[in-house]
Amino acid sequence: MSRLPAGAPIVTAAQMRAAEEAVFAGGATPLALMERAGVAVARQVARLAAGRPILVLAGTGGNGGDGYAAARLLREAGCDVRVASLGPPTHPAAMTMAARWTGPTWPLASAASAPVVVDALLGIGAARPFAAEPAAALDRLLALADLRIAVDLPSGRDPGTGEGGIQADVTIALGALKPAHVLGDDRAGHVLLADLSIPLASDWSTLSRPTLRPPRREATKFTRGKLVVVGGAMAGAGVLAASAALHGGAGYVILAEPERRDGAPHALVRRHVADASALATLLADDGIGAVLVGPGLGRDEAAQAQLAVVLASPHDLVIDGDALTLLGREVGARIGTDRRRVFLTPHGGEFSRMFTGHGSKIAATAGAAAASGATVIHKGPATVIADPSGRVQVAADASSWLASAGTGDVLAGLVAARLAAGDEHPAETAVWLHGRAAARVGAGLIADAMIPALSPLLDRPST
Ligand SMILES: NC(=O)C1=CN([C@@H]2O[C@H](COP(=O)(O)OP(=O)(O)OC[C@H]3O[C@@H](n4cnc5c(N)ncnc54)[C@H](OP(=O)(O)O)[C@@H]3O)[C@@H](O)[C@H]2O)[C@@H](O)CC1
Ligand SMILES: Nc1ncnc2c1ncn2[C@@H]1O[C@H](COP(=O)(O)OP(=O)(O)O)[C@@H](O)[C@H]1O
Ligand SMILES: [K+]
Incomplete structure (x- = not known):
């Protein structure tokens, strides 16, 4: 393409x-x-x-x-x-x-x-x-x-x-x-x-070039975007998402994990949350700008309980991966878009578990956004971003090397980072950065290699 x-x-x-x-x-x-x-x-x-x-x-x-x-x-x-x-x-x-x-x-x-x-x-x-x-x-x-x-x-x-x-x-x-x-x-x-x-x-349009600005002069690490990534059974997914968030512009990223783990990147603030009530305590913080739930979460009872705690919190949300499957057809009823902004990042399979789309991928995604009240980022060879107002942007020229495990975790981390950092168009900016990072890494990319490719893009939005 x-x-x-x-x-x-x-x-x-x-x-x-x-x-x-x-x-x-x-x-x-x-x-x-x-x-x-x-x-x-x-x-x-x-x-x-x-x-x-x-x-x-x-x-x-x-x-x-x-x-x-x-x-x-x-x-x-x-x-x-x-x-x-x-x-x-x-x-x-x-x-x-x-x-x-x-x-x-x-x-x-x-x-x-x-x-x-x-x-x-x-x-x-x-x-x-x-x-x-x-x-x-x-x-x-x-x-x-x-x-x-x-x-x-x-x-x-x-x-x-x-x-x-x-x-x-x-x-x-x-x-x-x-x-x-x-x-x-x-x-x-x-x-x-x-x-x-x-x-x-x-x-409807193709994806617009985002406006990227450096942090304001008076910025602190907290005002630049404090994000909680809820990790789960698959440790790597949470680390990929959280690392992408750090390199994508969030100032303070907490990775909440069910087991005590450490390792790079050391800028990541790791918190052990043994159960859902520990997660609820962590989320009782007004300074949190956004919460990401889903990458590597799993679909067992513990995952269900973590998701319920996240949904009960007042924060803006990015919901990805297993959390989307857990929500299924109840997505619109459970995510609370009347009181916060919600971004859903399904691939084709996850999308069809949540929505009964009609017509083209664009029309189906626009319908899903209108029905759920969330911004829906429907991934694939063409990624369709639809917001509840009916606005749609399509990124159709991303590298097919992105068809690789973990690249969706990177995208979810980016959307969450942009949301926490107050970007007016978090989904569009994230999809843009993701596509440009993939192009920079080139053939044979793996998700890990996209992460260092992100930071230079924040400085040069035109590349
Ligand atoms: N949009 C613009 O601004 C401008 C658009 N312009 C151009 O016009 C195009 C649209 O023109 P259009 O409406 O005449 O349709 P088009 O694609 O030529 O097909 C219809 C014809 O094909 C025939 N036909 C259909 N199926 C068939 C089949 N299986 N096998 C065989 N025949 C078949 C059908 O015949 P019928 O069904 O009547 O038997 C009919 O004759 C547009 O795509 C652009 O190129 C520019 O000129 C100006 C600015
Ligand atoms: N053929 C393709 N061309 C371009 N981008 C693709 C293609 N296949 C997948 N992608 C992108 O790669 C990412 C894969 O996400 P996902 O399927 O959730 O993977 P994972 O769950 O392993 O992280 C998405 O951003 C998607 O848009
Ligand atoms: K033709």
Whole structure:
């Protein structure tokens, strides 16, 4: 997955069509908008083709119209271009664009391939799977290409969920990113966003670059963020989370553990809490900025009791791992979002134990946040952050090396650190730092290696 622009709106197909209609109401014609799309596509294709022959696969709708427009512009610019057509266009502007294309045209089934294939068959209007004959022709043409460039979406990809579709190396998203550009597997390849000057408003966007500031001059270790990490049966998980919190900006991190343990990092304040009542005593402290519960907690009776004590405390919470599984479907009823801020950090499995999500990962996560009153950080190849107000940010370009045990503990520690430290957007900042740290560590990362990579990022938010 490519590096996507930060803070770029993500719109559904319906929102995209509504935005187009507003542009038409303002006086622009569908043909003019299609020409803008053709210009944007031709510019990118010319750059990427670098002189190689180009075959444009043109469908019957608006996506095909973009293809005909781009083919004409590329030919005018001196490129070697042919068109393979799925059939006569039915979309009015596409009919005009097809009529303006005067270069060589073949039916899809009998076309020869080219080193560069531009897929302009289906965009946001894909209504059904391809019939067998065009599907076979498409497979043949794509298999012989060196570079596959999809216009707006890889044909057949569901715009809302990112499921299905052909394999592309590059996808040129027209006008705005749609959910299919940030969700789903790798089949969209590198996503480039082409601006078509269409005004857009959306509650959904890619992850914004956070604002990171050094501690205030008058800071003390307590005002910088006093955090309690509730450790459990798996000692390593708590240490990873607490270490990430220290390196992610918390001033004072207490690791509450069921057994007496010591070891690095020595900046960690270790407290032995033999049982739930000892934890309750520890949590009776107004100076605590946030509590993290879940990493390595276990799911036995002792874990249940620790979780109950945490929920009974008044503190802002980050709830992760086993604690999410223990809450299950009762999450909304138990976490007390009427009296504090709560952040849930489920992976896909934990999410489905708590919520019956509908629609795409974005829609399901937004629904979960609205239903629970918590900010939900739904992890995975795309991490979707949804707050109860309906605002959603998606981090879609994190390294797949993050698929490694313990990296979720690091993220939970970061969210908790940012929350305790008073960051206005703890979830977004944490996911950003996590992704950048993973990129710095690179191939073969292990969770431990992410921790020293965090501190330098606090100083250089733009990296
Ligand atoms: N958004 C914007 O700002 C702008 C958008 N623009 C572009 O318009 C695109 C949207 O155009 P769109 O609405 O015409 O839909 P599109 O993706 O071409 O598909 C519908 C066509 O495909 C056909 N068809 C469907 N399924 C099929 C199948 N399985 N197998 C075969 N055929 C199938 C369907 O035929 P029908 O179902 O009617 O038989 C119909 O003809 C958008 O993605 C972008 O590229 C730019 O031009 C301007 C700015
Ligand atoms: N394929 C992937 N691409 C990018 N990030 C991933 C991928 N798989 C997992 N991650 C990230 O790695 C972390 C894994 O968290 P989690 O599953 O809770 O692991 P653990 O419980 O072992 O710490 C999450 O931040 C998640 O978003
Ligand atoms: K396409």
